[in-house]
Amino acid sequence: MIKSTKRVTAAVPRTDYRSTLSGTDVLEIFYDVYETEDLRAVPEVNIVFLHGTGMTKSIWEWYVKYFHKQIQANPEKYQYKLGKLIAVDQVNHGDSCVANEGKLGSIFHWIDGSKDIIKICDVELNPPKQNSFNVLIGHSMGGHQALGCGILSPNLFQLIITMEPVVKMLNPPSPKKITLLSNNYFNAISNMVQDTFATRDEYEEFMRKRSFWRNSDKTILDTFCDAELIKRGSKFHTKTSKEQHLIGYMCLHPYAYWLIDNLKWIESPVICYVGGKSKWCPPENYQLLQDTIPHYKRIQIDNVDHLMNIENPNVIGPMLLGHITKKLQSASVDELHNNRDQFEPLYKELVATRVVNKPKSKL
């Protein structure tokens, strides 16, 4: 398996003028692409992974390796192969945050993240290959952005899997419809986020004992800690700055209202994993998704919390693989990019369907 780290120009302009410090700033977005060689004549599945607030592309490496190992070990069971597996650092996270230093403003409109994903896919997954199939997997804020991709580019992903997607939170009312956090809540979050450390030991101690990620699977946390560390002068830092991390929490509203309003337009099937132990999203969040997304399936997973993707990969990994396998079994010719249409009969059908033998005024 070959891993390449690449970058593209992020979507320009950003949706809010305060997203960059200068109106002429252009952000960059970093992502990892994992590719394997598999010569079987079977459908090819590309997968894009979107992290939640504070996390980075590195947390998905466990899944990439797991998927690869399972498929390689069971070619009879998995009648498909992996194409490109792409894990992205949002513009204000990880490697992207480092590259965009001095440009990032005080607003992060989550849907700009969806637009960035579409730009990456334009480079990596287009033109689509025959017999290929694209899956989008997003956790928390990344789940929100995955749904945004489903709205903005309806046929880009043939399956969207969200884990604890944050869409509707029970925010206190505010005249400007902005997210309001109580002091207590904000302070509690702030204490779980630090970005500067005197020593590497201090960094490791904080990340493993006091950060949001302290209950992570050891392999995932090891990878994350290694990838997220940067040394500047004598100090150790997380690549994602504390301010940009906290901006994520403060910028759900008013921007999420656009997503909420557009969920009904999502055409891809959406599977939603909900943590049985999680209290991060209120039940109203999942009720909204259930009520508005046309092809929606909720999967409740007992004994996992909001951070199921980093805390319980042994539960989540097999589920993801199972859902991808199942969807592929019923994929249509269109979804696999195998259609080869003839124009004339389609045009005749269009006219036959849309031109009717009645005067307009009487219809």
Place this chain on the structure above:
Amino acid sequence: MIKSTKRVTAAVPRTDYRSTLSGTDVLEIFYDVYETEDLRAVPEVNIVFLHGTGMTKSIWEWYVKYFHKQIQANPEKYQYKLGKLIAVDQVNHGDSCVANEGKLGSIFHWIDGSKDIIKICDVELNPPKQNSFNVLIGHSMGGHQALGCGILSPNLFQLIITMEPVVKMLNPPSPKKITLLSNNYFNAISNMVQDTFATRDEYEEFMRKRSFWRNSDKTILDTFCDAELIKRGSKFHTKTSKEQHLIGYMCLHPYAYWLIDNLKWIESPVICYVGGKSKWCPPENYQLLQDTIPHYKRIQIDNVDHLMNIENPNVIGPMLLGHITKKLQSASVDELHNNRDQFEPLYKELVATRVVNKPKSKL
């Protein structure tokens, strides 16, 4: 003034699987860029022009020359200069239609046209320059697509001017919410559209006497007829095929419902020109725009019909220039891409605004 004809890859994938004949097809989009040299230290205005169904980029050349001449002749009056003026052939029109032959399917989702415009702007107008300002001008279907750009990329255009934008038509009800046209209406339209001629004279005679464009301004029609002609073997053809032209009329619905649902999210100021003599769009169309677009201004123009842009350039040209000039006079630092923010005070303000001194549960 230098004119270049360029092309980019259109948005991939298209929004409807029937938009291309093969799932792996990638369309191209052709556009003209007009550039002038003006060394004054004044704001620079870029303008993108979107044609209606059946027309092409060539119809805007009159306006490009008019704007250029007026500004050059009156530098005191026009305290701005022209940057890039871009006129686009939609994927199934003009030069794009020729390039995409054998790939175009039976559906044209109008909003895909908006996505194509955003792709062109990403190449031509990004990164935005300091002291620059983008205007989008669209007629009929192009007006619809201009509004679509306002939704999909809220800060790309600082002013959107639509002429007779087609959004809400009084279609007869249909179970699938598709556009239904009566036989009589469809036949009447079909008779105004021909794409194959035995001789050039036959072509010229049809275009100038019996086509939709027969009442056009002579200069515009001359340019259009020259640009739209293509010879294949012994026959003369319009570049836009008859079928693709008619597909435009048949594909308003169900796709327009997304636009209708999203008009409320348009942040740019929108000016809407309505022809006093036009019966193409019903009054309900303009009432909808008035009711839903936040910054909307309607301008009724007496004695012009739906095709005001090609029939009455002497009326429309000065109005466009006037509205651009006026908007520029009140443009904000953000709209001119001149902002140079400091992160720290903005971040402090964000926290001060969004973190409140009350327990969450009691708010």
